[in-house]
Amino acid sequence: MNDLKLYDDRHNLLTIEAGIPKKFNNHRIPDAAGYHVKVGSNGYMLFQHIPGALWNIWISHYLFTKNTTIYCVGSIDGVEFHNILEGNALYKNGDDEWQHLKEGDHNVLYNHTVRSTAKFHDSPLVTFDVHLTIPAFKTLIADQPAFREWISYFSSGINARLYQEAGSRNLPLQAMIMQIVDKCKQAGFDSNGNRQLLRQFLDSILDNKSLDCSYKYSFEEIGRLIKAKERLGADPATRIKIADLYKETMMGHKKFTEGFKLMFGVLPSVFVLNEKIRVCKSLMIQQRDLTNDDYAMIMNFNSGSHFARTFKNIEGCTPKQFRKKYGLFKNRNNNLT
Structure with missing residues (x-):
């Protein structure tokens, strides 16, 4: 926060104070470093930081009771993945055109020089940002080679949105953000670790396809x-x-x-069948004397033959062939088919 200065619509410098006011405890993230800015009688801005050696997360709430304009000057080092979780606002940086940012929008910024104007409404705006240092970002190239192309974009000075389409239909990315935010709220997020979660998050960003979807999902x-x-x-x-x-x-x-x-x-019905077969495979390892009828009764298949057909459709082999492949028979007289 020290690299940014915030001003109200009269260009008065706003004070960034440590902590989250008690009246906003419902927005508090456990173990996060909190900051707040009171903007006269208009409302508050809340900023919460979950630091880490690998990646840093910022969750911000803009809570105003009337239309409010905020000016921001400064810089952000490294790479920032910026996502709108809730609400909408008008935003422009420098001489760029005005952008209407809304729920589901996301953009990527690199060594970002900030000279921005943001116009907020009287409804809450919530943002989720992931910050990476340049060295940390470059180490990701081995896992996500597509980032090499991004570095060429960044080197050319392209710091605006890489994605012209809203990410509101990129459901895998939205789901990843939801999982990370939930982990933060439950104090279950370790930003020094969770490398696999970071990879999945970045994979979802890279796979920013406009899905052929009939609906928009909040x-x-x-x-x-x-x-x-x-x-x-x-x-x-x-x-x-x-x-x-x-x-x-x-x-x-x-x-x-x-x-x-x-x-x-997969469809929900297929997901359930996959989970049932996953449990059955685990039981095959633990209890080697169960029959197809036993599995049907335990996992609510219509019959032993129904279980066997479903198993073959999902695994590509019969239960007997699966057990033989992995040496899971209790004795030679096992009669699984």
Whole structure:
């Protein structure tokens, strides 16, 4: 925060103070370094920083009761991945054109010189930013070679949005952000580690395709889809009606199933079958005397033959062939088919 200076619409310098006011405890992130700026009678800006050696995260809330203009001057070292989680605002930097940034938009900035104007409304704006140092960013090239092209962009001085399309339909990226924010809120995020999570986040950014999707999904709806997946995976043996799930997520059947498939790669019904077979394979290792009928009863298949057909469709081999391949028979008389 020391590299930035903030001014109100009368160009008065605003004071950045440590801590989050108690009245905003519902926005507080455990273990984060918090800062706030009071903008006269208009409202507050809250900034929370989760530091790390590998990547730094900033979650910011702009909470105004009336239309407000904020000017910002300074610089941001390294690479910044900037994402709008909620709300919208008008923004311009230097002589750039005005941009209407809204939920789902994201951009990438490099060694960013800030001379910006932002116009906020009386509704909350929430942003999520990931900051990487230049050395840390360059180490990622081995894992994500596509970043080599980005460095050529950056070297040419292109610091504006690399993506002209909104990311509101990039559901994998939105889901990754949701998971990271939830980890931060639960004090379960270690930004010194979580290298795999960072790779997945950056992979989602690189795969910024405009998906052929009939619907737009809010971050709240994405959160509901994640919870639906977790519920299905928690106890795959329990019969859960898909109709009940899409009602719980407050979506129609088509929107729920399309969003689920876009985020997780399969339809909800297929996901359940995959989870059932995953559990059965684990049981094959632990209990080698179970029959197909046993698995059918344990995991709620219609019959032993139904279990065997499903297993072959997913694994490409019968249960017997799977056990033979991995030496999982208890004795030679095992009658699995």
